[in-house]
Amino acid sequence: MLQTPSNPIAVAPQAPVRHVGSTDSDRSLHAALAPLTGGLSPTALSLAYADWLSHLFWAPARRLDLAQDALRGAAQLAQAAVHPAPPWSLITPQPQDRRFAGPEWRQPPFNLMAQSFLLAEEWWRDATNGIRGVSQQNAKIVEFAMRQMLDVFAPSNFALTNPEVIRRTLTSEGGNVTAGLRNWWEDLLQTMSHDTDLKHDFEVGRDVAVTPGKVVYSNDLIELIQYAPATGEVRPEPILIVPAWIMKYYILDLSPHNSLVKYLTEQGFTVFMVSWRNPTAKHRDLTLEDYRRLGVMAAIETIRAIVPHQPIHAVGYCLGGTLLSIAAAAMSRDGDDRLRSITLFAAQTDFTEAGELTLFINESQVAFLEDMMWKRGVLDTTQMAGAFQILRSNDLVWSRMVRDYLMGERSEPNDLMAWNADATRMPYRMHSEYLRKLFLDNDLAEGRYTVDDRAIALSDIHTPMFVVGTLRDHVAPWRSTFKIHLLADAEITFCLTGGGHNAGIVSPPSPKAHGYQVMMKEADGPYIGPDDWIKEAPHAEGSWWTEWVHWLEARSGQPVPPPRIGLSDTNAAELPDAPGHYVLQA
Incomplete structure (x- = not known):
């Protein structure tokens, strides 16, 4: 049967973050103001x-x-x-x-x-x-x-000052106006019902997240999925993927044609995936340490029990990559050598150049967000979505309104859009710690972040690293992810691909692949700044996925028979099928 933890989530003894002189009534006032200011x-x-x-x-x-x-x-x-x-x-x-x-x-x-x-x-x-x-x-x-x-007053946003809308109105004899009103009404109804047609067009477990696998472990925070082998033999070292909990894991297991998980299994790798619980108000006191301990470390321990004596290729995406970096630094400090390699997808470890997101991160803004989360217990999905939409308002707000409501068109739904609509929440305490320790104070990069009451340093990491940045990333700008060169004392292969934070990562081999640049720096090699790097790094056509697989193969052993599914005392047939239960939580 499914393995569950012997100890559930334990809340750390210290009290939640509170500011000197703050009162509950003041915090309630700020929480009441938040919906009126969009959380700013x-x-x-x-x-x-x-x-x-x-x-x-x-x-x-x-x-x-x-x-x-x-x-x-x-x-x-x-x-x-x-x-x-x-x-x-x-x-x-x-x-x-x-x-x-x-x-x-x-x-x-x-x-x-x-x-x-x-x-x-x-x-x-x-x-x-x-x-x-x-x-x-x-x-x-x-x-x-x-x-x-x-941007609100751009002439493109109004029917009478947008020549494309005028032409469409004349050629369609006003059909775009009728279609636009219908689109507006449908969106209004969906907003009121907190539902979206995309979730029905791309159902999890039916259309997306369909790579065969089993949930081999669960605790109060994660389900760990082990995917079925797709080849007769596999590389002996398993792959562990740690996605961000700001998103559902299946962005890396979308439709079969663009699933990174499926691609890796077809290349002869045993793949494990962390699926995070979607927290509610009762999880308000979860800490960042809980995510490391019950997320990354619990997954590593389970994988080593299933595939004993084999080091792990660890992969982290976005916030999951930051957490993996914390875990890897703590492991290196303590002499734990269970990682064969570390791969980071659009993940930051130094937050001094984190793009326009940093505009929302100062003492006043963090305190305001803390009060809002303190009242609700979580950072709601609408707040997260709103922040990212503001960063790209021309692409995600105004252009969409012009297309849907003035032109009367609809974008063809796709799996990435459906995933983007399937949002998650952030626990109050964890998100407060994340904003303060990482964004606001930059503790991880500056050696003040502690694990088990002792400081960790990314310079303790000597494990080979493959780091992916994307050219048009508004969440983790590539120059920010590039800073790992200054922090880790390891061989680093940096890969820069086209696209943005999501589309740049979900880039399967195809004629439409973005292309990429890649260059390796030895652990003791000289540092090259990002401006010089982008001039010197060789260009390659196609998908960076193929480059990464070659890199993994070069650091893996010869193929062996696939490991069993699940722990030795479990019957694989009785284990829950992927995608599991946590990913379905609304």
Whole structure:
């Protein structure tokens, strides 16, 4: 029968994070404010604007320059309106800005409206930067907030100022308006019911997460899945995958054509996967240490019982990679050599350059989030989704609204979209520790993070590492993941692939694969900075999956018969089938 732990989750003795002088009534007030502010601290925004405005007030020369820039831009627009100029003669959209990519935007008056908007964006970008004395983070917060506000008024967002919508309305005789209203009504009903058609189009265990396997271990936090072998012989070293608990594990086991798990089993590997429980308010006091102990370490111990005497290829994705790095550093400190290699997918270990997510991480913002989570016991799925949507509002919010409601179109549903809609929650205490110890204080990179009351250091890791970054990652920017070169004293093979945080990782071998760059640094080799690395690293066509498998094979033994499914005292036929129960928790 299924093995369960002898001890359930034990809450650490120290009290949850509380701030000096804070009261429950104050925290309740902040929790009540959170839905009105989208989870953003109004104090953090106010302080950032006060910093910027006060320094701008005492910079009259800078204000004069900005006023002259505004007048110059207005004069150029007026001249372009009176004497038509070639399209995009005043300003050109950024390559990643697809709002004005259509040929209709090259025609007057729409080209002039688009350029007017882009000039306004550029002026505000200049106005919020280069003010002496303003802290770098506050300047970025103001720039980000102003960009979000301006994006609302982009001419592409309105039917009467978007030539593509006007053309569609004329050619469809208003059919797009009817379809757009229908799409809006469907989305409203789904929002009210907290449901989505995507979950029905791609059902877990039927359409996605279908690679055969068994749940060979479970405790109060994880189920461990062992996948059935797909080859007659397998490499002796098993693979353990630790996904992030901010997501359901099956992003790495989507449809059969793009399942990393299926691909690995077909290449002759024994694969184990951690499936995290979706926490509720009763799990509010779970700690980051609980996730290490009952997640990574429990999985390692179970795998070694099933495949004895064999070291493990450990893999961590996103937050799961950060946790794996913590576990690996603690293991190395204690002389535990059960890992043969470590692979990190879009995972950060130093958080000083964590992209625009860091705009949401300061003392005021973390305290505000803590109060919100303290009231609910968890960080709700809507808060997490909202934060990521804000980071890419043009791609994930406004362009979708234009397509769905103004153009009357619908994107063809796919498995990645269905997975993205299947969100999870974060326990209050764990997420507070994660934000404070890693994001806010950067304890892991700076040697202050403790395991079993003793500090760990990533420099203790000497195990070979394969680290994957993605070019358009808004969650774990590739230059941030690259910093592992400065921290671990190990042979590091860094691979940079196209795509973003999810699509860049889910990149199976196919003619549409993004391509990648890869280069290895020996443990005692000289450091190469990211700007030089991207110039020197060789380019390769195809999927990075093939490169990684070759790397794993070079660090694995000769094929042997597959290990048994489950522990020696279990009947494999009686074990629950993958994908298990935890992944189905809403």
